[in-house]
Structures are given as structure tokens and as C-alpha cells.
Amino acid sequence: MKLSCLIVDDEPLARAGIRHLLSQQQQFEITAEADNGTDALRLAQLHQPDIIFLDIQMPGLDGLSVFKQLASKPAVIFCTAYAEHAVTAFELSAVDYLLKPFSPERFQQALFKACGKIIGKLSRPANTISPATSYVDRLTIRDPGRLRIVDVNDISWIESAGNYVDIHVYSQPKSYLLRDTMAALEQKLDPAVFARIHRSSIVRKSDIVELRPGDKGDAEVLLKCGSLLTMSRRHRAALAELFGNLN
Template identity: 70%
Template sequence: MMKLSCLIVDDEPLSRAGIRHLLEQQPQFAIAAETDNGADALKLAKLHQPDIIILDVELPVLDGLTVLKQLNHQSAVILCSGSADYAVHAFDLSAVDYLLKPFSPGRFQQALLKACSRIIDTLVTNKAEPTLQYVDRLTIRDPGRLRLVDVNDIRWIQSAGNYVEIYVYSQAKCYLLRESMTSLQQKLDPALFARVHRSYLVRKQDIAELRPGDKGDAHIMLKCGAVLPVSRRHRDQLAEMFGYPEQ
């Protein structure tokens, strides 16, 4: 049976031992190496090219987010932390999952399953042609002219019938684009934008707060102060970004 190699990076010996114990219970995973700091993590990742990296955020020398930015190998990275503060940034950097310490064996198993799915998706994508390219600007038709909107300028997008309203950083008013929300979502990088509702698509790094409701729904507050609804369908995904335990 082919085994998936794992690198454990955590500066707490008890945390490393706990992760090691959980991995050793499952024959499909093999521990390639362990370390307690970010600098060695990069060296070991380059040496072993592990399939999965379980990476603590608070590390000496280099923190986990810095390590994740500098990784050259396409490992599936599970970030861990005692704080939910770094969750949005972690997903922006394409982390597979974000575990809030202390996590249960079941929650860890869920993260491993996500890592396995990412590995499979990567293998399929590498074989597929052509590779999907996301747009970096949108063309909006105004009366008598065409306007180019940089995707990096977009805060959130709101459905408006046969149109979408595009809210940006650079000005107070929104742009109106004749396109469906589903079609537009397929053009935008999912590492940058999250669908939070049938009518809303939001830049992940702009989400400041998640406010769960008592009927399965929720709201998010953006850094600009705007409050947008979150549907039941998308609430769990947003809760994972913030490291909230499953209900």
C-alpha cells in the first residue's frame, strides 16, 4: 500500500507527540520527519517533499504562515494554532485546513481527509489540459466606453437580478456588470473569494468577523463595516475558516 509522507512542525513536544500518535494509528500515513522551528521546516520540506505538512503557526525563527508562503513543494498543508486570528490568512495562502488547538482526533481525521482530497485534485489537475486560468480584471460596459476593473480592487460582489454589483476599495459607488453570479464566480480564484450566500461573493481577507445565528444562518462583518448575510449552506465553510468547532 502506498503511504502518504507527513512532516510534523510544532515547537511544543507534547503537541508533536500527540500528532505523531494520531498518525501512527493509521497505516496509510508515514512520518518523514519532525521539527520544532520554521527554518528547519523549510529545509526538511525540500529534502523529503512530504505529501502532507502539519504546521503550527506560532514557531520560533520563522512562523508557520511565513513557512507556508515560502514552500516550493506542492504539499497539502494543515495549519494549527491556539488562536483563530490567522485562519483567514491561512486559507488565503491555500492551506488545506485550519485546526484550532486543542483539537479532537475526529477533527484531525477530517483535516487529513481534506489533505488527501487536495493531493488527489493536484494529481488530476497536473494531468489535465488545459489548466484553468482565473481572470485578473473584469471588463464593464459603461455607456460609450469600456471600463477595466482590477480583481485586486474588489471587496465583494452582490447579485442584482440579471446583473451583479461590484463593490471596490477605490471608490464609494459600485460597478454594475451584466453577468450571473455563478458565471462570475467561476472566473475568480476561489483562494481569494468565498461564496457566502446565493447573492454574495466576498474577498476572504476582507472578512473581519463571523456572527453565527440561532437558526443555522449567520452574518459576516467586513473590515469596512459592511454586514452581509451568510446562508446555511455556506455557514460551515466560513466557520472552518475562523476555526469554530462544528455544531
């Protein structure tokens, strides 16, 4: 799954520069471009982008006015030559404020922040009971020189790997390391879809094809991919609706 982007700037060269930087990252796609504030609002409403790169000084509505009038609040990164509007931009909850000309490294930092905000919006608020739609539907993984967006629907199982979690997906033979804890990730995933079966394992319930009970209340869990995982006695209740009484 890719993150959609809207580029808004009245300078063609500025739009081309952002377009070039985004083209080097497969996780992002440009859905539209605008050279004025009025068109920016129309295109934002039409495409509902995940990220907007927004200039400030433009014909018609300026960038700050555009941000204030957005019906939904995507991750907004201001890209401008005017430093004096930075405080106002951050008061409006902008993700970042890039001063032209900016380096590819600085642009990358802004993308990291935007992805963090998007993931945060999709995460379930702490200490609340939330509908399933509040669970994350994608994870952002930092690889050297790039951001990788992993669709949760593509995840088969997850295992602990020290200070990281190792995410096994359908679409790739390799797994992906994400710097997170099992406990934190468990809270982000829909329990109707995923189950914590061990302190070091989370599985997609629909991928389970066989359960092999042990003699101490534990069990071995066989997945469609052939992986054989251990279900601890402590976590057996997570699969009770699938297998009934595991005693």
C-alpha cells in the first residue's frame, strides 16, 4: 500500500524537485499537483491525500489559509522560502516546515515525521475501547535510505527479535525488522484478526491450520506457510474461540 501525496506550489521547478525526491521512494505516489490555493483545496477534497506538500506564498489563498480550510487534516509539510511563518505553521499542527532550498536528507526527515503522524492517527488511543477501524492498517519500517510501508493485510505472523520485531509477510520471501516491542505492536493490531500466542509470537488467526496440544497446557501451532510456532499456556485463551477448550 502506498501513501498518496498532493504537491502544492506555484513554482514549477519547486514541484518538480519534490516530484523527483518522491520518485526515488516506492512507498509514495503523487495523486495530484496544484499551483494555487483554490485548486489545492479542491484537489485535497477530491483525492483525500495522506500527505500534502504545501507552499505558503501562492496566488489566491496562501498555504496557511489552505491548511486552515482543509476539511480533513492529512499530514502537511510546508515547503517555503519564508522562515517567519514557521511558528504559525506548527501551531496549526503541521508535520514539518522545510525552508527552500532543502537537502534530500532534510526532506527524508520530514517524510519520517509524516509517516509517524499517519501511523499515530491509525493507532488505537490508550485506555479506550475503540472500533476495529482505529487499529493500524499499515506499518512504516525504516530501511537504510528509504521508508517501507507494510500493509497489515499482508502480515502472516510476527516474532520478537531483541529490540525489534520480525514481520513475516506474504508478498516477500524475506521478513522485515521493525523497531518496536511485541506489547506495543499487539495493541495496534485488531485482536479479531491477530492473536498473541506467546511472549515472542503474534499470528494471523486465519493462517492457523493445525493445533498440536502439549501435556502442560501449551501447544504447537502450524501455519499455512509451514512455520511451526509455540503457543504458551499463558496465552492459550487467545485461540479459545477457534479451538474451544484446549485442555
